[in-house]
Amino acid sequence: MSEINLLIPGPTPLPPEVMRAMSRPMTSHRGPAFGRIMREILDGLGEVFQTRSDIIPLVASGTGGLEASVVNFLSPGDRVLSVNNGHFCERYAEIAERFGARVDRVTAEWGRPVPAEAVAARLREDTRREYRAVLVTQSETSTGVHNDVRAVREALADHPALLMVDAISSLGAIPLETDGWGVDVVVTASQKALMSPPGMAFLSVSERAWEAAERATGPRFYFDLRRGRAEARKPHPGTPFTTAITVAYAVHAALGLIHAEGLPRVFERHRRMARMVRAGVRGMGLHTLVDDEHAVNTVTTVRVPDGVDGRAVGAHARDRYAVLLGSGIGRLEQAIVRIGHLGYTRQEWLLAGLEALGRTLADLGHPVRTEAGLRAATDSLEAPAPL
């Protein structure tokens, strides 16, 4: 398989340090050598989650992590409020429904944020305090919208519902102050801003959420997070079932990189890359789906010109220029392409991606100002950093 410029919003390319870590020899997931690594992983994740709560690792994709949050903290019949403006918000809601929750949705058009006031209004209407949880996807990767978790928390005010956040494609890329904001459950996965291969999910669990886990009535075994809690609190944690050891080696190395760079600088780097891509897209004469105020710094969704199919753009960029853009999802499949810029990205890869996008549109009969776009992108790097 030849090298490709991978610009999807995860899985992301792997840093050389992470690749090297995966060549460590295999070991036992129950031995002390691995236990020391797992301790450093869980402690390092605590820094990135910005929490002192338990972090529980799972062998699963991010969707498995979302399911774990549903089956541990909700029961059949529970009422749930879904902040819902995209494919991944809807997936979280759908999982909750599949396991018997009664889900109300507070929606917005795809590409627009859900107003916090609308969330607050729905919660105020719940005078009997029946909602058990509010579900929100911080980086709605299908549209490129940044859902404001802090505003949702404020909308909850003193409502006792758990705040459960899908941070799969956001944790470690944009700020999420789990303890500072008061988030009960945060779900993430290894293959996004954690710069590792897919295969593991991680959840932080507040004390209130653990209490809910004791009350939850649905069946769970593999995803029973209480099994992992006893391990996670040991000096040298094992895992209840065999863990994905090479993925754990990768996450361990990636956390070392994040720690060395420092979380504020990691966030700033994501801001700069996002700003550069947006400047490039607009400099070409193209439009982003999301206005800058609500765009997430992990992915940019680009409207393709009228008369072009986003799927054709993606296929041509891949086959002709060896650039893998993210395709549109669901109702946006034909309308957009997505440029991921999270985790291990480099500005030259993103510039090459922008150039390939411009040339692809020209090849397909819709020429854009590719050179002007590239200039605007590089110029943006020299502009003073935004506050």
Next chain:
Amino acid sequence: MSEINLLIPGPTPLPPEVMRAMSRPMTSHRGPAFGRIMREILDGLGEVFQTRSDIIPLVASGTGGLEASVVNFLSPGDRVLSVNNGHFCERYAEIAERFGARVDRVTAEWGRPVPAEAVAARLREDTRREYRAVLVTQSETSTGVHNDVRAVREALADHPALLMVDAISSLGAIPLETDGWGVDVVVTASQKALMSPPGMAFLSVSERAWEAAERATGPRFYFDLRRGRAEARKPHPGTPFTTAITVAYAVHAALGLIHAEGLPRVFERHRRMARMVRAGVRGMGLHTLVDDEHAVNTVTTVRVPDGVDGRAVGAHARDRYAVLLGSGIGRLEQAIVRIGHLGYTRQEWLLAGLEALGRTLADLGHPVRTEAGLRAATDSLEAPAPL
């Protein structure tokens, strides 16, 4: 972390070809490049499973694969028969119970096989044909017993219950003729005889099992195997959720090795290694837990001498000789140590493990005939192959 002689019954050491495969660049789990790899993986697994049925990949440990078989093919209230003579048989039964099945167990002492006649008798008693499934663990790794899947299938005779086999630590090490014997569901995982890191599980699903999946009433989302079926039947399959791409790269390479060696020779190699280890153990004057007729060729369970704790033996061998033996599990924790010899093993590693076991016992004040054991082990390699 220093190099250790890893002799647990999985995760196993990784062949160099598998290590190299994991350094392939990251890619999209939905693109055609990965789809070609996934096609070869599923086809290669079909050879190892000896089936033409669908093979569905999951991101999960083996336990997650077992749970997937329970939630897809059983419903709450279903009656199930568990062939049960060890920790992993009991885990399978426990998962079924957790999801509402009513499980009857046909048991044997740990270290002894469950007589097929006892299974047949229980099934004959079920005159109303209420059992929906029979669960059996082919390689009961906690005791080292080989449960005879073919005999269980014969015991089923014309009973319509599904035969569901936990082949996590056996598939690719000892014969399992999924189609030839008529097994409905086989579950395995990446980190055993498939010589890859942990992180993926694979299930084969017969047409009868798919019919059961349509009738099953319990909730499932992440583990809903029907989601993977449509993908698995494509020329270039993706996966419904992000798959563990580096683990898939590893499995792809390992299947190439298995195909090149040929399944009959792979099985023969496992027979030779098992015979060598058993000869070595007995040559030292130690006893195996299981008689040769019922011992599985993936792991040898060794009784530690009276007055020694198996846990102390394992810790000493690890800390003094850098050999990682498997510890006893559950009620056998103190009574045995386990020597894994499945997947990527080499006779010199096993001989070094036997030597470390002998020296450890001497260090702990229970000297054994270490040299005689090593001679018996190497002599066994020159003896004519058993039929």
